[in-house]
Amino acid sequence: MIADCSALILAGGLSTRMGVDKTSLEFEGQTLLQRAIDRMRDIFPEVIVSVRAHRNDVDLPQVVDETVGGGPVAGMCSGLAASRTPWLFAIAADMPYADQATIIRLAQYRSDDFQAIIxxxxxxxxxxxxxxxxxxxxxxRSVLAGNGKRSLRSALSQLQVHWVDEALLRPGDPELRSFTDLDTPADLDLIRKD
Known part of the structure; x- marks a missing residue:
């Protein structure tokens, strides 16, 4: 358990390339969202789900985007504001292979010198x-309110970031499957064939 950290599952995307709500797609007997919830519950004391609108199928604290159309930055704002811990682990709901050991390994790089570990x-x-x-x-919030691009990269450019090379994460996840995300029906077909 990573006691000083909450998990934020970002589940508020429009899923335009997938054509349907990605979080409701089934993989190995669970929806992608429930799969993410179960994995995060095992290692974080608090799990928050970021949504566009309240969902009745989620029995966890939910946060709604602070700004409509703000993308992941809006979800991050709501999640960071709701967190009761000094750290927040953000993960997209469409990453079905997110490995708990890889998350725990990544957590070891946190320190007071950095605002993000990526x-x-x-x-x-x-x-x-x-x-x-x-x-x-x-x-x-500044990135979300600004006139520039509302992107996570824009926010990261203003933070003290510890960039963690993939080589440091391979011992527990040799193929780096944790970072597989599903954007299109073809992506889903590919992992279902594995």
Whole structure:
């Protein structure tokens, strides 16, 4: 259990490329959202679900985006504001292979010197599989309210970030499957064939 950290499952996306609500898709007998909830409950004392509108099928605390159309930044703002712990682990609901050991390994890189701990896989930052200090909320709110791009990358550019190379995460997840996300029906078909 990572006692000083809450988990935020981002489940408020529009799923436009998938064509249906991704979080309701079934994989290995569970919806993607329930799969994420079960995995996060095992390692965090508090689990929050970020949604566009309240969902009756979720029995956990829910936060609704502070700004309509604000994307993941809006979800992060609501989650950081609701968290009762100094750290928040943010994860997208469409990552069916999120490995608990990999999350725990990533948590070891947290320190007072950083506001975010973000893995870099195949040269790409993975902000929706990362740890954030709740004190970073004002920066996220500034990005959300600004006239510029409302992106997680924009927020990260203003934070003190510890970038964690994929090589440090491979011991527990050799193929880095934790970072597989599902954006299209083809992505879903591919993992169902595995």
């Amino acid at each position: 893995p870099v896989v195949n040269g790409h930052p993975q902000p929706l599989f990362g740890f954030y200090r709740t004190e970073a909320l004002p920066i996220f």
